Amino acid sequence: MADRQASSWPRKRKAQVYTNLHRFCEPNAAWCSFCSKSISGEETFLHDTEARKVLRACPREQPQDISGPLKRRRLGAHTIQVKVRYGDFTTLTRQITVEEPLTEAGDIYRLGCSLLGRERLVSCPLRLLGLGVASLREPAGQQLVLL
Numbered sequence: 001m002a003d004r005q006a007s008s009w010p011r012k013r014k015a016q017v018y019t020n021l022h023r024f025c026e027p028n029a030a031w032c033s034f035c036s037k038s039i040s041g042e043e044t045f046l047h048d049t050e051a052r053k054v055l056r057a058c059p060r061e062q063p064q065d066i067s068g069p070l071k072r073r074r075l076g077a078h079t080i081q082v083k084v085r086y087g088d089f090t091t092l093t094r095q096i097t098v099e100e101p102l103t104e105a106g107d108i109y110r111l112g113c114s115l116l117g118r119e120r121l122v123s124c125p126l127r128l129l130g131l132g133v134a135s136l137r138e139p140a141g142q143q144l145v146l147l
Contacts, residue, residue, distance in 0.1 A: 040081070040132025041065045048087040048125035055122060055129060062131040063105035063112070070133070076101020077133030080111040084121045085128035094119050101139040108133060 041062040049055065070077060080102070081095035094115050102108055112131045116122055 037136060038081075038132055038134035039066050039069050039077075039136070040083075040130055042083060042128055042130030042132075044085075044128045045126065048127050050122075050125040055126065058129045058131075060109060063108040066108055066131065066133055067103060067105035070103045070136070073136075074138060075136045076103050076139035077108070078102075078135035078137065079133065080108060080115065081132045081134060082112050082115045082121065083128065083130035083132070084116075084126055087125055087127055089127070091128075092119075092121060094121065095134070097135065101137060102133070103139065 043058045043062070045054070066077075078099075078101055079095050079097045081093055083091065083093045085091045096111060096115055098111070102111070108131070
């Protein structure tokens with residue numbers, strides 16, 4: 001029954017449920033071991049789709065939902081991951097790790113699309129498309145620009 005209820009929730013609600021573990025942390029703690037170690041969002045389609053308009057919209061919306069919690073927690077992501085599920089329920093995930101932590105939605109979007117294209121994951125209709133970040137850490141201080 002819980003699965004049926006969760007599948008009827010809007011996508012933003014699902015992402016919120018998965019990232020709400022931070023509420024159990026001490027209010028002043030910037031990071032603790034009980035906090036979520038990744039943030040992700042995914043879109044499950046009612047019917048398998050290969051409509052480019054629909055598939056392009058998901059990776060554009062998901063980074064916004066991921067970037068917000070990262071910025072609020074003052075964290076950066078070192079790993080970007082994509083997840084696809086096909087009509088036969090075959091599920092593939094791919095990830096890339098970067099040296100500099102990412103917090104901006106545009107950077108997360110570009111790397112996610114790069115992974116999808118490089119691995120040719122959208123070669124047939126999809127049932128699910130997801131994007132996530134992991135290896136969350138506080139970013140090191142940024143170098144100031146000298147004028």
